[in-house]
Amino acid sequence: MFHPFVTDFFSDFVTLLVVLNPVAKLPIFLAQTAALDSKTRNRVAMWAIVISFGVLMFFLVAGQFLLQGLGVGLTAFRMAGSLVLLLFALSMIFDNAHPPPPGATDTTPLERAIFPIAMPALAGPGTMLTIVVLTDNDRFDWVHQVDTAMALVLALAICFIVMRFATLLVQVLRRAGISILSRVMGLILAALAVEGMLASTRSFIHSL
């Protein structure tokens, strides 16, 4: 019914949106920007999206060569990525979602956008892996890879819109609400990370 270009685009878009999971990234964004005014907050959101896009495009184009060049299999990459994700999820559960201590007021908006919003929240190991898998050079021609890149742009645009709306949510949720959301999401993220570790262990064992 639809041209394969359209259906591929849609399936890539949904996959990327699920992996990027903008709503789950809200608590991280809110916690990082709790003490900033709304203009700076929007700038942090913009920077985070631009940086994520750059990192992910790099992996889209060069990720597979890089991993092959280093002799790292996709399974090993996924396992390492899931471990990073698990540790990040644990910090979401256990850390106090307080604004940065007064000693660290000199972190610029750009630095906050890089860590932890762009890396590892948005352009995290899970997203990088998904990008590399979706554009596997042995299976997809360049038209399809451009298709995936367009889906990535749209998914990141939605992440940006969610972060823009976050400013409104700050007033509604308060710090306690953000804290609850962050911890519940952290638990779900931890489960996703363990799932990734199990899946990669399984394919390790099968490939023996």
Added chain:
Amino acid sequence: MTTNFLTDFITLLVVLNPLGKLPIFLATTVGLERAVRNRVAFHAVLISFGILIFFLVAGQVLLQALGVGLNTFRLAGSLVLLLFALSMIFDTVQTPPPTQPDVSPTERAVFPLAMPSIAGPGTMLTVVVLTDKDRFHWAEQGSTALALILVLALVYLVMRFATPLVQFLRRAGISILSRVMGLILAAVAMEGMVVSVLAILRQL
């Protein structure tokens, strides 16, 4: 219906373990006056109820949509519980540091009382399993919700009665109680990890 309710009630009571929350509550509210302490207790129970009802209604759908199996969720949850238990054993009893006097009662109620202590991973998992949408219709799920309310009311009562215990136990007593309970919680967490790892291995 009645036996179902009783089974759910006892299961939730064992998992929630109201007495086990005492040391955490005492440690969190050290140095607070009585009225504030009661407010922390009330907020913690209310927030826990909200989180657990959310998992009762939407937990299964959420986990299925994300492709996370119940065993995986249990493994991850047990890991979180183990880390929390270790912090109970090794950390010094936390008094709010002087740089952060603005920690509101609600925030203390959220962490570490509601999450991960009362509405912890174990409780969430239990609620999801007890209301498995493939096995129970909505009336049974309602009875599970009622059992949950009753158990949470018990948790609240224990925390209310904790207030006189503060004078009796002092900081040293709370510290000892907290560490012993931490060790028991660590054992419960290990049990959960072993059970879920075994279940996952069997599926291989």
